[in-house]
Amino acid sequence: MITVTSTASKKILANLANRGKGIGIRVGVRTTGCSGLAYVLEYVDAPWEGSTSFPYIGFSVIVDNKDLPIVDGIEIDYVRQGLNEGFEFNNPNEKDRCGCGESFRI
Numbered sequence: 001m002i003t004v005t006s007t008a009s010k011k012i013l014a015n016l017a018n019r020g021k022g023i024g025i026r027v028g029v030r031t032t033g034c035s036g037l038a039y040v041l042e043y044v045d046a047p048w049e050g051s052t053s054f055p056y057i058g059f060s061v062i063v064d065n066k067d068l069p070i071v072d073g074i075e076i077d078y079v080r081q082g083l084n085e086g087f088e089f090n091n092p093n094e095k096d097r098c099g100c101g102e103s104f105r106i
Contacts, residue, residue, distance in 0.1 A: 002027065002071065004061060012025055024061055027063055027071055027074070027076065052068055069093075071089075073092045075091075076089060
């Protein structure tokens with residue numbers, strides 16, 4: 001299960017409208033950083049074989065099946081802190097994050 005906050009939903013819908021195409025976002029992980037994994041978020045135009053789709057109003061969140069055990073239960077939020085803003089991932093599967101906050105491990 002993937003949860004998207006209302007703030008993140010509004011931002012995703014606005015970005016898709018600005019992009020002019022797409023069905024939603026892909027959420028996954030890649031190997032990198034001090035702790036080993038980092039989140040990936042990108043806009044997509046269609047689901048693909050080997051993916052799972054989570055429908056929301058106006059868009060879908062699509063996850064590679066290989067990443068599903070890592071991101072299962074995640075909450076995607078969009079936050080503004082001072083001059084910074086961006087998507088934030090709250091994942092109950094995380095054990096710890098590196099000092100810079102760019103990578104995590106499960």
